[in-house]
């Protein structure tokens with residue numbers, strides 16, 4: 001019954017649908033949204049894996065496009081019931097210029113909102129980030145916080161600034177009249193650091209460990225805790241929000257939700273070792289910590305080198321003053337808002353999430 005042509009009526013658009021998170025959202029929609037008729041996957045770079053999805057009962061339409069181009073976005077949005085906007089430039093390493101980051105993350109989001117308004121699309125789910133809140137430039141810890149926890153959210157880095165601006169635009173757009181006279185319903189999801197199949201930085205750490213003879217050196221004290229969330233659960237939350245937004249518009253419209261699951265609070269490195277350990281790497285004697293002053297010196301040196309070498313080549317290592325500050329500041333989330341508002345429960349247990357990630361690494 002769920003698969004019959006009459007029940008399949010909805011058109012979804014996923015921007016950034018070929019990214020790390022976007023691919024999981026796309027696959028999750030195909031598995032868990034029985035009302036789906038057409039799924040539009042919009043991305044600057046389309047993945048070859050999309051081809052295999054085209055043989056199923058849902059019409060999968062691959063759209064190669066750029067969110068900074070308003071006309072391309074409007075064409076993709078026209079006729080969609082729901083837009084899940086995950087496209088973004090995730091760059092905390094100085095690979096792209098601040099202008100490009102703003103262009104994609106802020107202007108791109110403006111284009112998506114305006115396209116919804118012009119074409120009459122009513123439901124918009126935005127992938128925001130915990131970085132919209134923190135860690136802030138003062139390095140204040142955010143310990144077991146929720147969506148209402150007071151925190152001085154002050155940033156200088158272009159990535160969190162751009163995500164914060166884009167999130168504000170999305171939330172302010174809630175209630176705007178769209179073409180046809182109905183109201184736009186928007187909400188924003190704030191994942192903490194996402195991990196899982198396709199998490200490139202995890203692979204980079206793995207390869208670095210192999211180059212160092214199977215060892216990694218602890219840089220961040222084990223007492224600095226981070227919340228992390230499995231990509232499958234983040235995708236599931238997006239799908240659930242998209243499904244519930246119409247029925248619960250008054251409650252959910254204009255709201256933000258942290259993405260959370262049962263993944264344990266750990267330091268960035270200890271958490272990564274949950275996956276890299278079973279793959280044969282070890283964190284060298286946990287009492288031997290690289291001194292903070294040395295890390296800061298290296299991070300500053302990296303930033304200087306990046307600036308000096310910019311005219312010649314792109315030097316963008318993982319360690320810079322910003323990533324060091326993020327990695328070195330406790331940021332943990334403890335909330336049940338998503339459960340209270342739209343019945344979210346993680347689809348994948350910690351054990352499942354761990355096993356799937358290890359298999360992938």
Ligand SMILES: NC(=O)C1=CN([C@@H]2O[C@H](COP(=O)(O)OP(=O)(O)OC[C@H]3O[C@@H](n4cnc5c(N)ncnc54)[C@H](O)[C@@H]3O)[C@@H](O)[C@H]2O)C=CC1
Pocket residue numbers: 015016017018019020021022042043044045065066067068085086087088089090104108127128129130163190191192193194195
């Ligand atoms: N990876 C993480 O830990 C977290 C990610 N996020 C957010 O989740 C979203 C997805 O991030 P990831 O999947 O990790 O990144 P990703 O880089 O793997 O995916 C982003 C996708 O957006 C596409 N894209 C970039 N610029 C575009 C443009 N101008 N037009 C169309 N498509 C464009 C890319 O081609 C890519 O496929 C982003 O909005 C990011 O800010 C939020 C919190 C944590």
Ligand SMILES: CC(C)CCC[C@@H](C)[C@H]1CC[C@H]2[C@@H]3[C@H](O)CC4=CC(=O)CC[C@]4(C)[C@H]3CC[C@]12C
Pocket residue numbers: 090092128129130131192193194201219220268318319322323324326327
């Ligand atoms: C060797 C260093 C001491 C450790 C470097 C670790 C960093 C590369 C990563 C530490 C924390 C990560 C960020 C965090 O998980 C939150 C994020 C949210 C986003 O929206 C995008 C990704 C990221 C900024 C993530 C990026 C890598 C870290 C800075």
